[in-house]
Amino acid sequence: MSKTTLKDFLHESTWIQSDDISAEEAVEMIKERGKEWEKFIGGYKNDNLNWLIYRGMMVRFSPDICVKYPRENRRPLTTEPKVQELADSYFKHRFGIKFRAESVFASRSKDLAKAYGDVYAIFPLDRVNFAWSPKVEDFTYEAHYFNTLLKDKDEVTDYEFKKFEEFMDDKEYRHNDDSLVKEFTKFREYKRHEIMIKCDEYIAVRENAIPKVLNLLLA
Numbered sequence: 001m002s003k004t005t006l007k008d009f010l011h012e013s014t015w016i017q018s019d020d021i022s023a024e025e026a027v028e029m030i031k032e033r034g035k036e037w038e039k040f041i042g043g044y045k046n047d048n049l050n051w052l053i054y055r056g057m058m059v060r061f062s063p064d065i066c067v068k069y070p071r072e073n074r075r076p077l078t079t080e081p082k083v084q085e086l087a088d089s090y091f092k093h094r095f096g097i098k099f100r101a102e103s104v105f106a107s108r109s110k111d112l113a114k115a116y117g118d119v120y121a122i123f124p125l126d127r128v129n130f131a132w133s134p135k136v137e138d139f140t141y142e143a144h145y146f147n148t149l150l151k152d153k154d155e156v157t158d159y160e161f162k163k164f165e166e167f168m169d170d171k172e173y174r175h176n177d178d179s180l181v182k183e184f185t186k187f188r189e190y191k192r193h194e195i196m197i198k199c200d201e202y203i204a205v206r207e208n209a210i211p212k213v214l215n216l217l218l219a
Helices: 025-032 035-041 079-093 110-114 144-149 156-170 178-185 208-216
Strands: 018-020 054-057 066-069 104-106 117-126 129-132 196-198 202-206
Touching: 018 025, 018 156, 025 066, 025 202, 025 208, 035 117, 035 178, 054 104, 054 110, 079 129, 079 144, 079 156, 104 117, 110 117, 117 208, 156 196, 202 208
Parallel strands: none
Antiparallel strands: 018 066, 054 117, 066 202, 104 196, 117 202, 129 196
């Protein structure tokens, strides 16, 4: 099965609202409003840049540096709606958030982001929630059995529900813990793993503008 489904979440559609800002304004916002994300990743540091996360975005006339406002109630393009519904019910029960529908999706892989549009580094602002699994690069690919099993189904049997819950438990999702420092940003094996981030706003910095922002941020 072809692993193409992360495109649904790394790709940003053309109508998403954004506000153009300067590199100086971006860094000021990141320093003032990015403290929670900074804590999760162990600080904005220049010894390595493993903490940087990327999205591929195809937004017409998008500025190089901007504030973006994530969509809510994201509709899946290739994941079966019933599978997303079950996954979000699981996440809501475990973590209080419907991560599949309410999050920005990103990864540490610039190459992966590039496959789906212009590469942007993103910096979540204010209150942040995240979830990721050391066993999942692409959820829809991992859940292909259930995508087939539940295709076009309105109702899920008790057996199917139990099997899906067991599947999700096995993925060992991390949520708002120290795993970003200890695992996600540390090991190369997790470079292409998707991370789901719930935030109201984030700074997006196009690839060519990343050095300027980092020079100011890490000065």
